[in-house]
Amino acid sequence: MTAEILSSLRERIQQSRRAAVAQFREHERPDTLLSELRRIVDAGLRDLIKHCPLPAGATLAAVGGYGRGELYPHSDVDLLILLPHAPTREDETAIEQLVASLWDLGLEPGHSVRTIEDCEREADADITVETALLESRWLAGSRALMKKFDAATKSRLDPRAFFRAKRVEMQQRHARYHDTPYALEPNCKESPGGLRDLQVILWMARAAGFGNSWRSVAQAGLLTSSEARDLRKAEQAFKRLRIELHLLSNRREDRVLFDLQPALAEVYGIHATATRRGSELLMQRYYWAARLVTQLNGILVQNIEERLFPRPESDARDIDDDFRNLRDRLDIIRDDGFERNPTLLLRAFLVMQQHPELTGMSARTLRAIWHSRHRIDAQFRRNPVNRKLFLQILQQPRGIVHELRRMTMLNILPRYLPVFRRIVGQMQHDLFHAYTVDQHTLAVVRNLRRFTMPEHAQEYPLASQLIASLDRHWVLYVAALFHDIAKGRGGDHSELGAREVRKFAQDHGMDPEDAKLAEFLVRQHLLMSAVAQKRDLSDPAVVQEFAATVKDERHLTALYLLTVADIRGTSPKVWNAWKGKLLEDLYKLTLAALGGAHADAHTVLTERKDEAARLTRLAGLRDDAREAFWNQLDVAYFLRHDASDIAWHTRHLYHQVAPAQAVVKARPTEQGEGLQIMVYTRDAPDLFVAICGYFDAKSLSIQDARIHTTRHGWALDSFIVLLPEGASDLRAQATLVEHELAERLKDPHAAAQTQPSRGGYYGRNRQSRVSRVFPVMPQAELQPDERSTSWRLSVTATDRPGLLHALARVFARHEINLLMAKIMTLGDRVEDVFIVDGSALARPRSQMQFERDVLDALAGEEAQQRVA
Template sequence: MQSLTAAPARNVAAFRQALQEGAERLKKRFGDDEPVERLVRDRACLVDTLLKSAWTLHVGEYAQEVALIAVGGYGRGELNLCSDIDLMILMPKSAAWPWQSRIEQFLAFTWDIGLEIGHSVRTIDDCQRECAADVSVATTLIEARLLTGPQALFEAMRRALAPARVWPTREFFEAKVAEQAGRHRRYHDTAYNLEPNVKSSPGGLRDIQTIGWVAKRHFGAESLDELVDHGFLTRAELRKLKTAQAFLWKVRFALHVLTNRREDRLLFDHQIRLAAMFGYEDATYTLAVEQFMQRYYRTAMDVSLLNEMLLQLFREAILSAPNSAPRPVNARFQIRNDFLEISSEDVFDRYPSALLELFVITGQHPEIHGVCAQTVRQVTRHLWLIDEEFRQHPRNHRLFFEVLSAPTGVTHELRRMNLYGVLGRYIPTFGRIVGRMQYDLFHAYTVDAHTLFVVSNLRRMAMPKYDHELPQLSRVMQSLEQPELAYMAALFHDIAKGRGGDHSELGAVDAEAFCLEQGLSRYDARLVAWLVRHHLVLSVTAQKKDISAPHVVHEFARLVGDQTHLDYLYVLTVADIRGTNPKLWNNWKASLFAEFYERVRQALRRGLERPIDQEELIAEIQARAHELAARENLDEAILQSVWRHFTDAYFLRHTPGEIIWHTRMLAGRAAGDTSALISVQQQSGRGGTGISTYTPQSQHSFARTTAQLDQLGLNIVDARITPMADGFSLDVYHVLEDTGAAITDTARILDIEQKLTRALERRDDDDAPVNRRTPRQVRMFSTPTQISFSEDPDNQRTILELIAGDRPGLLSRVARVFMAQHIDVHASKIMTVGERAEDVFYVADESGRPLSEEALGRLSLGLHKALDNDA
């Protein structure tokens, strides 16, 4: 670096070269697997050298009057490869600043050479004032480090910012805990998102830094090691914390190497490449990327536990009244300063069941704010006591079910059990899914986090104060005699993920065995196992099958057998979907599931030996439509005039509300009019926006309609194409905005009507291409096109099931193949599962018959050709 100090002022090339060469050496050392702790500190040393040299060159004669100070992470002497560099220029009190232009030249120079500098220029009074106003400013200055300039000025600043002057320890601690809680909420209070932020997500580097900030403010501790000397960490805990920090640093450093920029998000784009960089390989049932991410999530879990424990220790040292008297709960536990603690150090040795009793007590006493840190430490030290003998003891069975059946706090205590490691020890199969992720866009959380979200959703249905969220489901849930059986099914429904085979079948075996071991009756154990085995069936049936068909309803009624099984399955299914991905649940799905549940419930009331037939169902639907028409003052003559064009298939597929909608739509249509007719129902009875088109069958409007709706950015969730007796086709599309909401903007509806009208009135065969871009996350996955056919003999049609990579224009591509091969679409069920489209089409040939073997072959070939070339 001698050449830098000797270089002419503003020798940008020399500095830039030094910076680039230093970065390349660090990348090489990273590739050689050198400890990342050295790399982040050596990066800081390199920047120190460059900045000091640049300061000398530009500030020169004023270098001993003004201080150049590193703050924030750079102040700690830790810099990642592309991290921001935070500086503060500290000036003495002075009315005139003769060095101002020199400082401006220095800052411009740092940007010219490739350093991303964040800077502030302050006096000591400025520092004190801004620290007092903002705890984040105070935090960055707590870590201040003098690079060059007068030591006395730097020390004066530190004295001015001492706890006695600004942000006393108590206030600082409370502010940082609140700040952390707010940050965690921005990440949904979980480290287990699909694309976590290594720095800011719960369990990330910021949680470790929060510990350091509080320790420095209260104890003056300069490193985590000093917490051992103060008695706040054991040597083993310090090793675990530093190991976690090193792993997170390594992940962050690798992200910077891959992207050549400051990047803290573990995006899908990077996860596979990072897994390869870290040496992971695909195994029989687990991808390399899933193994890597499980290591990440388990590291985040370690950090979260240590963060909770240390902040609680700090709370006791900083906020709690010294020597406050404990309040006994029983012989084993007491409450001190609103936190639960064991009454003596040997409680768990003498009474291992206290490892479960702890969670019963915290659930029963809402006034308890948490578990004291020393007790958490004792829990983690005694996890080895939860062995097979412990799991077989009737007392522990009773305690576990007390946790599940508590009136409040069930989810909170299960999450606490998981964080402390107790849940995975008591249910060993659960321990295997902790931190396990699935590399797709459908499952937004790790398996264990998702499982506990499902329990949480069930709990909300069980509590009257949340009745407004899902009124019907809340009524069903609160009518269950044993809601804890639903929680048990939730705990086991995905417990066999990652083992190979059908996770529902494997999980059902595990669930029944566990329930019998816990002392449940054989009926209850079999009910839980049945729920685990069939937890996907209701969702798949409602979203992929034609639930208007009486035989579909009857078959499902035979599967569930009775109202009890249906009720348990209904609430579990909805809780599962809502806990899989926050974007999956919407009013459309709520309406769809409620409609199917009601149809199956009615079938069970009739009796499985007396299934409803088609004529009887049509008569019921028409009778309800007549009642609705009378309330809306629709003349019977109008009904008869319009309904003579409706077929039996039409009445089976549409609700009475839709029938009246279409009756009004067609009532004033002149005879012989062949123009396209479009009607948009802003809030359909099915929870979305309904769009009806009435066109001659010869126009094959399905292709043009789906292309136009896709281009408009609408998600088509259901399509029903019904040939009328007059040669027209009455098609109904239920659509949602990308957010999952119905369309509420009147101008948006008008735009849809106008564009759809123009699209359907075009006479040429070439449809406008859909040119919306495929989302970034979806582009990361390659889903091979899968096509299967089956027969629907009751309705004389062929069922086509298509799995393909989701992308804009997919549905219109499929529709164009149908049009080219003269295939009529009678209905479609559109289902997007993360990055995959899983769509079902009910089709027939032009004569209304199921497709022949030859036609099936042509259709399969045509679809592969249309979809595989640009997948």
């Protein structure tokens, strides 16, 4: 085959493809485009065969999606070269020339070369191969061989074995995608509720002899006409989405990536509102469609199973007048049961909780619930019986999370709580929520439930202990359901949610004290996390202020439990043991304050020094040696450090009050997740910059920093840092940090001048894709501290490598002294608080310049990317 012929054929295929895509942009009919792309490649292959003939007696067949007659813009062209016998050397040469020419045409073939016997052997070993061959289609070559192949494929197909294998394969695929259609970047082909789930139904139906179209499946009695219509509509929506993904990315891309979501929203004409991005609205539509497919997939797979593996209904055992146990599934006795008595739409889930032998719901029950969901209207919601049933579901000892998830999937919970419907499938592009609002909400309920289970008591011992002693802890589940219910509306979602839960409590006749608790929890669900991570817990006034808000032990305990469950349900990256310690410390300090321990600063100072002195004596330190060192420290130091830290510092520094070189000591934190690091050296303007530069270079994430200067001008700085993922052997890491940081601080000014290099550590981009696509708007707020002469700088930004290092440079440039840093990292978002002072802050003009430079540092990476 000459290069000219190949080039001409390639150009013709490309032109035809471009024309087909242009036509698609006008009519937007997915099936038309997929068929046209298939037709173009069919014609191109047949032209190619004229110049690169197949081996004698061979057949060229399309398989897989291409065999089905669908070809996406950048999909592989799946081909089977079927031979009548084992290939000869001449056959192999001809096949190699053909395949090479396919690549030259730009078709990206996925090909196999087999005899019929090879196909049968491969199909026996791999259900994926068997499925692909099931959709084979003749393209060129021997029709007789193709006919023989078709006959062999059909004769060996065992519908029951095929069904079992496809179901297992589907379950394994769902597990790879965490059994949820609600992924942040779902794969529209492979994720649960995507195209593959639709194809599985048709493959199973075809193998069982029920046809290979939605119409034929409906005619076989497996689907209602409305279900067939819904599935057809969802199928077209997913096909179009997959086409758009290929066209936008210009490659074979089936994932709805963050980078593509804004562009997809534009293609679909979905525009942002005052409170939500267009991409968030797009993804909500996706999740609704995926939920529909997931639901109908479950019904249809059960229906096909019941046809293939029939069992007498005499096996059923009545549970009550309305439900029975049919093969360990909840079955509605009358097909019109839910229509006749809509209250059963809630009671079905209560029965599931009360009968642990039930493994699920029958297809008949699922279908009946699905088609009767419209009966949940305003009158249904006002019915006292239904309101009592809903509270009973939340009060059961088991099955709460399972049934709430099932109620959400079947659209029962969103209909019963219309405010919940607004958050179903609602994406949160805020860089720290890894789930949609409804899935996050149910995850919080799940985490609360885990606190009640003995098998999980070792995960959070304090939480498990507290929930066991909390009266009517089911009120926590109500608060969890409503804590984010007002997300996406604009305004303060905590306040709006508090109003919603107040109305719910009134409507459902909750005890007044329980109602007040639920309202308090929703209104204040962010408070404890903010105080623990952003405020100085060593300050008695901070604890007293928080105690005045929570008022009593029940409110404190409930808020602690909800806070831990909420953070844990946000994202796997957000929670860490340090945050857990801060929350636990705040809980215990507040509990003491509520119990009457109203200590003033003088009392706290005395008690802390007494405890630190006791610890140093246990370590064998003389009182006079300790006091000599303590005389160099002022009151602020003792108020900012706990007794354990004071004793640790003292043991290492009492004998070297003015060392010639920096003293660096490190030890594992109590939680074993990071290091506590102490730096003692002569103070210098660039010291904090140099320390931050070292931590940044080593991927050590600062969680807490306490900066102190002694009376004689020495810096005594303390840090809590988390190690990079995968780091182990904390003691070895501590030894390494002690040596390397001490070496670096021999000349802190030179160390501070070290600039990030594009080729080294600083040059690599650790930002996630979502943070690049949906960056946080940098914010900086500088306010005088209420109880001192210092200032409080609060910053919010997208997390990135070197961010704290960049801020440290700004502090040094403006001669700003850092007294304390509270680092709050939420996934890819940071919300940090710095307590600072400096003469520049007393002058309005220099203060404004400092704030501008802080904002520039926060936005530095984003600004550089925009310029680039």
